Amino acid sequence: MWNVMGLSLVALLLIYITHWIAKWRNPKCNGVLPPGSMGLPLIGETLSLIIPSYSLDVHPFIKKRLQKYGPIFRTSLAGRPVVISADPEFNNYIFQQEGKSVELWYMDTISKVFVGDTKANATGVIHKYIRSTFMKHFGAENLKEKLLPQMEDCVNKTLHSWSSRASVEVKYAASVMVLNFSAKQMISYDAEKSTENLSEKFAEVIQGLMSFPLNIPGTGYYKCLKGQKKVTTMLRDMLNERCNSPETHRGDFIDQLCNDMEKEKFLTEDFGVLLIFGGLFATFESISAVLTLAFSLLEQHPSVLQELTAEHDAILKNRENPNSPLTWDEYKSMTFTLQVINETLRLGNVAPGLLRRALKDVTIKGYTIPEDWAIMVVPSALYLSPKSFKDPLEFNPWRWKDLDSLATSKIFMPFGGGLRQCAGAEYSRVFLATFLHVFVTKFSSTTIKEARVARNPILAFGDGMHIKFSGKTV
Numbered sequence: 001m002w003n004v005m006g007l008s009l010v011a012l013l014l015i016y017i018t019h020w021i022a023k024w025r026n027p028k029c030n031g032v033l034p035p036g037s038m039g040l041p042l043i044g045e046t047l048s049l050i051i052p053s054y055s056l057d058v059h060p061f062i063k064k065r066l067q068k069y070g071p072i073f074r075t076s077l078a079g080r081p082v083v084i085s086a087d088p089e090f091n092n093y094i095f096q097q098e099g100k101s102v103e104l105w106y107m108d109t110i111s112k113v114f115v116g117d118t119k120a121n122a123t124g125v126i127h128k129y130i131r132s133t134f135m136k137h138f139g140a141e142n143l144k145e146k147l148l149p150q151m152e153d154c155v156n157k158t159l160h161s162w163s164s165r166a167s168v169e170v171k172y173a174a175s176v177m178v179l180n181f182s183a184k185q186m187i188s189y190d191a192e193k194s195t196e197n198l199s200e201k202f203a204e205v206i207q208g209l210m211s212f213p214l215n216i217p218g219t220g221y222y223k224c225l226k227g228q229k230k231v232t233t234m235l236r237d238m239l240n241e242r243c244n245s246p247e248t249h250r251g252d253f254i255d256q257l258c259n260d261m262e263k264e265k266f267l268t269e270d271f272g273v274l275l276i277f278g279g280l281f282a283t284f285e286s287i288s289a290v291l292t293l294a295f296s297l298l299e300q301h302p303s304v305l306q307e308l309t310a311e312h313d314a315i316l317k318n319r320e321n322p323n324s325p326l327t328w329d330e331y332k333s334m335t336f337t338l339q340v341i342n343e344t345l346r347l348g349n350v351a352p353g354l355l356r357r358a359l360k361d362v363t364i365k366g367y368t369i370p371e372d373w374a375i376m377v378v379p380s381a382l383y384l385s386p387k388s389f390k391d392p393l394e395f396n397p398w399r400w401k402d403l404d405s406l407a408t409s410k411i412f413m414p415f416g417g418g419l420r421q422c423a424g425a426e427y428s429r430v431f432l433a434t435f436l437h438v439f440v441t442k443f444s445s446t447t448i449k450e451a452r453v454a455r456n457p458i459l460a461f462g463d464g465m466h467i468k469f470s471g472k473t474v
Helices: 002-025 046-050 060-069 088-096 108-115 125-138 140-163 170-187 198-208 220-244 253-261 269-300 302-317 328-332 335-348 379-383 405-409 425-442
Strands: 072-077 080-085 102-104 354-358 362-364 367-369 374-377 443-449 466-471
Touching (some): 060 072, 060 379, 088 362, 125 269, 140 170, 140 328, 140 466, 170 253, 170 269, 198 220, 198 269, 220 253, 269 335, 302 425
Parallel strands (some): 080 374
Antiparallel strands (some): 072 080, 102 354, 362 367, 443 466
16 A cells, blocks of 8 residues: 555656646746747756857857757746847837846846846936946046046056056956956955955956855856855945035045935945946956957957057157147047957857846747746847857957948947947047056056956956056157
8 A cells, every 4th residue: 555655656746746847947938938848947058058168159059059940049047037139129119128127137146146136127217327427437438537537547558567568458457457447447346455455356256256155165257256255234324424525525436326325216235336336347257358359359460469569659740749638639539449349349249148037028029928938138149149240250350341330220229229328438438448448558468367257147358368568668
């Protein structure tokens, strides 16, 4: 009798597991789901996504599924059902629906580090406040009136410092440079005088950011959260000290938060701390990755470096005083430089995708995305498609001279799209252009160790790119 009961229980368990697996593989939908596979229960197809790919091409996880299923497909990543799109019409529709049928969404790892319980995915008044505050401090007007000469001075000092070393690991060194400059604008941080090393703390965060969200000692995610806590504790203490001592105000980003916290109910201390943290992190990682890739590509394409140098030498020759600081008009005249930046952004595409969440069932192009599913827009699949760009894996800045800017703007979104287009887009371009201006006019470089570029799925550089910098002799 017990044998019969045991066999019955095993049979019931097998029936339940079979039903559960079938339910996992065939999710409920009030319409037609995009084609695809949900992978293994719970982990989905996550492992395939995080395997490094040593190429600038679209990550194999995305590329193989685009070839198999078409430009819109479904999958499951870290236990979440996701629709992935490389369809420009679909992508533009999703961006237009923000605040209506979709909202900003983050993977669990990123959400815990950057969002917490704040309103970072808000639209309307809160989003408008966030954007306008960052634009005030990092937008075109402040760049033109204040930041451009400060950037040039920062880059000059940095490259002089680098030239005194046997070699420099460019990715990390550039991260430190950009973070210190941005932190000076946001919190009046002085790297030379501060007892806190911000760059080391942010390095801890980035190392575990794309890891599996397993918060136990020894894991990358645990170290990531530990690093995040160190930084936010420091920023919280700084915010409290500044808000409680009006006489110490310096007119920076953190001072504006202090002033606005008295007027805006949604602007809590937690929200303010994560705004500062998020702003600093964005500059720490993105600009330095693009700059490192630019060095790698310029090393491989001396004709591009030659034309880039000629453009900046011409800027110096057209000045009454060659040693006068860089002007906004000169920045706007850097046609080829901005083409080089666009081409590097196109090939690099630092982030693997732009994420949203369906607030209700979304129907488009014959498919239905169920409520609460994640949506990942993958711009790199368009940037690296021969349908969008001829010879897409070729580094060819000259291609931008003949491209239709209006048509290209519908597929080329290196700083996001829709309501969430990055408020620091111009800031990033100006920093990159300023760095290249100072570098090609005053310095030369010798590559000691080339980077092993990879996507895992974010852009990475293995053991780094090591370069020896030298000052040019007049």
